[in-house]
Amino acid sequence: MTQTARPPGAEGGRKPAAVLPWQHEDWDRLGALLARERLPHALLLLGLPGAGALTFAEAVVARLLCAVPPTAGPLAAACGICVGCRLVAAGSHPDLHRLEPEEGHEQIRVDEARAAVAFAGLKAGQGGLKVVFVPQAERLNVQAANCLLKTLEEPPLGTLFLLTTHCPARLLVTVRSRCQRFALRPSGRSVALAWLEAQGLPAPEAAARLDLCRGLPLDALDDSAAEQAALYADLVAALAALLSQGPEGDALWLSRVAGERTHATLLPVLTLLCEDLLRLCSGGGTATLAAAAQVKPLTSLKGRLNREAAGEWISACYASARRGLASGLKSDELLDALSLSLHGVVGRLLAAGREGQDQETARRR
Ligand SMILES: [Zn+2]
Structure with a gap:
């Protein structure tokens, strides 16, 4: 990450708005992992979208590409105002590649995977990390997954693969074994209820919706x-x-x-x-x-x-x-x-x- 003056919002420990109350511990745990000398080259986040796994992953991507270096101590959110953050928000960061199914397709196919491999081989446009983000890794088909294996094992220096899935069993064992796993904890009932009420739901309705949605707060909303x-x-x-x-x-x-x-x-x-x-x-x-x-x-x-x-x-x-x-x-x-x-x-x-x-x-x- 390039060194830039620290804007006022980037003090240590401030959690990203996208990180939900039940994920604060996970965020700190991930911060400790990322603070180690050597970043994992491939990280597999395990969690349910209805519990906020995708929003958490987006916050991690933003943090990785924020140009303001994190301070010591608990990991702060991305600053939100540097050039890296603005490019991520605009969906045009040159060092971020989203590996997703092409429009109209359920699966990620080999052509999309090849493009991600080619991206990993490029020089970083902003001079910092390069991130390949796979928000629904369970959608990789077998050929696409096989195509990624070599790069997942030894990505070019400064490239990080971030995969997210709610269903690791659908991933090839060889993909799983090349990633460091990070399991997001489920939301506790009382924290989820308090959050739903804070979103404006009356308490009885919040409880009924949470039950109907198997305890997944985002679905309940x-x-x-x-x-x-x-x-x-x-x-x-x-x-x-x-x-x-x-x-x-x-x-x-x-x-x-x-x-x-x-x-x-x-x-x-x-x-x-x-x-x-x-x-x-x-x-x-x-x-x-x-x-x-x-x-x-x-x-x-x-x-x-x-x-x-x-x-x-x-x-x-x-x-x-x-x-x-x-x-x-x-x-x-x-x-x-x-x-x-x-x-x-x-x-x-x-x-x-x-x-x-x-x-x-x-x-x-
Ligand atoms: Zn930033």
């Missing part, structure tokens, strides 16, 4: 919370229909609700519904429900499922999902299998319920 809430409502309605119709009901009900969605979207919301049902059937209040908007339809479901039945239903959910995942079913096959299994359980529960009622009536006579 955007449209995905509304999508999850809609899916939850669809599941409640479908389950109510199934309980009314019994064995005559749609055996592939869950697949129908899922539509184009995969099991990865559906299962967390279904799990949440199961937990809410169990809370309700165990005599818990409605205050703890994830989907506060669904209190009325949920309470009517409770009338048709007692605690044992809810427990059996939930066990069947988990067992069926586990079996499906273990046997490597595709998403639509897994949802079909889960639909059939739960349809069978509902039929049995209703039959057992009727039998119980008949016995009760006979006993009273």
Whole structure:
């Protein structure tokens, strides 16, 4: 990094605005890593976009290309006003190369990877570090990943590869082994709730959205919370229909609700519904429900499922999902299998319920 006069904003320890409250420790940990004499030549950040992994990575890129050298002590944010920072903000820094899928493509292909390798071989335009940033490294296809291997292992002096992924298993082992890994910690619930409230969400809504979005604060703040809430409502309605119709009901009900969605979207919301049902059937209040908007339809479901039945239903959910995942079913096959299994359980529960009622009536006579 070139030496420049230190602007007033660059005092040691000031965290970048993009670094979220639950990432402050991670930022300091990364600062300690970068302060060592030898920078890693390839860094793999592991974290979920919904928890802010990408914004964190952007802050790291900005820090690496800021022309104002960091002071000793905790790592400060990029200054935001030097020429390096302004070029990064404008998307035109000559020493930053973003390796991403070409428009209209899901994967990063070999041509894009070759361009990144060629960039790594160039002389730095600003005289400091050169950064190859791969924000969604799981999108590298096999040829592209193979093309990067040699450069990842021994990048030209002064070049750093920064890869980010939420799914390291999708990366070639040879890519993973060439990078120093840095796992971002998940956000704790209380910190995430405080942050959501600071963004203007009332406390109960913040809590409900966070539950619906599996504890991912950024997702809870955007449209995905509304999508999850809609899916939850669809599941409640479908389950109510199934309980009314019994064995005559749609055996592939869950697949129908899922539509184009995969099991990865559906299962967390279904799990949440199961937990809410169990809370309700165990005599818990409605205050703890994830989907506060669904209190009325949920309470009517409770009338048709007692605690044992809810427990059996939930066990069947988990067992069926586990079996499906273990046997490597595709998403639509897994949802079909889960639909059939739960349809069978509902039929049995209703039959057992009727039998119980008949016995009760006979006993009273
Ligand atoms: Zn700067």
